[in-house]
Amino acid sequence: MKEIIFLNGRFLNYPQAKVSVLDPGFLYGFGLFETMRAKRGRIIYLNAHLSRIKASCVLLGLAFPYSPEKTKKIIGQAIDRSGLADAYVRLTLWKQEQGAGVCVMVKRYRPYPQDKYKKGIKITVSSLRQAEGSSLARIKSANRLLFELSYLEARKKGFDGSLILNNRGYVSESSRSNIFFVKDGQIFTPALSCGCLDGITRRGVFTLAEKDKIKVNHGKFTLDDFYAADEVFLSNSLAGIMPVAYIDKTMIGDGRCGKITQQFITRYNSLLK
Numbered sequence: 001m002k003e004i005i006f007l008n009g010r011f012l013n014y015p016q017a018k019v020s021v022l023d024p025g026f027l028y029g030f031g032l033f034e035t036m037r038a039k040r041g042r043i044i045y046l047n048a049h050l051s052r053i054k055a056s057c058v059l060l061g062l063a064f065p066y067s068p069e070k071t072k073k074i075i076g077q078a079i080d081r082s083g084l085a086d087a088y089v090r091l092t093l094w095k096q097e098q099g100a101g102v103c104v105m106v107k108r109y110r111p112y113p114q115d116k117y118k119k120g121i122k123i124t125v126s127s128l129r130q131a132e133g134s135s136l137a138r139i140k141s142a143n144r145l146l147f148e149l150s151y152l153e154a155r156k157k158g159f160d161g162s163l164i165l166n167n168r169g170y171v172s173e174s175s176r177s178n179i180f181f182v183k184d185g186q187i188f189t190p191a192l193s194c195g196c197l198d199g200i201t202r203r204g205v206f207t208l209a210e211k212d213k214i215k216v217n218h219g220k221f222t223l224d225d226f227y228a229a230d231e232v233f234l235s236n237s238l239a240g241i242m243p244v245a246y247i248d249k250t251m252i253g254d255g256r257c258g259k260i261t262q263q264f265i266t267r268y269n270s271l272l273k
Helices: 024-028 046-060 068-082 114-119 145-156 200-211 223-227 259-272
Strands: 004-007 010-012 031-039 086-095 100-108 121-130 161-166 171-174 178-183 186-190 216-219 231-236 240-247
Touching: 004 068, 010 068, 024 086, 031 046, 046 068, 046 086, 046 200, 068 086, 068 100, 114 240, 121 145, 121 171, 145 161, 161 223, 171 186, 171 223, 178 200, 178 223, 186 200, 200 216, 200 231, 200 240, 200 259, 223 240, 231 259, 240 259
Parallel strands: 121 161, 121 240, 186 216
Antiparallel strands: 004 010, 004 100, 031 086, 086 100, 161 171, 171 178, 178 186, 178 231, 231 240
16 A cells, blocks of 8 residues: 555656646645545546546636546556555646646645544634635635645644634634534535635535425525524535534534534435445
């Protein structure tokens, strides 16, 4: 079992992988990426990940050099070469001096401690703000400074992550995830117009909720809405569904993973299996 890199047409070991410092992707963060989890060689929502990065390429004027079928084949080969049963997979596309570069990175997935899924995590409100209505907020851009600084700020304060508001004071998303709250048996989440990423696992939550006949409400929500929630949870492609026990000093519900959140954790884990 080993970590594998596919870089611009070649499979390499990590020390061999190099890109030009003159690439706009390096100089300006001019690029896109998708992070995925491969369980026994299978990636949940792979088609959705590839569709999103292709659509984002149109917005940025980047030409994706491979077809979806070839990209799937490359990702599959990289996973097979790694020999990892549970893997972190990252697909990166960036602007080079000429054309676009492609990298597929496969390494061991290191899961969150199981007690986080039972007890929930603690997040804090970031001092940084997202731009409401920004079209760039909806893509998985390689320029992640807002989110990285928000995450580092949270970690320095002893929290697991952050909650980011937009410039009008409405909740947008978390530093590494989309965010939801549960109230009276219904699910609520910020609308895309609030400046949040159109997350792949976010969409998966909508599908699971529809199957379980749970109403999902999209809108503009304040911190007070989240403080008063019965449950709060995050979603992303690596952690899956993660309960939130505290936002700053405010305990959410009874301070543990709630019933509906647990239901979604179970359903998502069944997809992995």
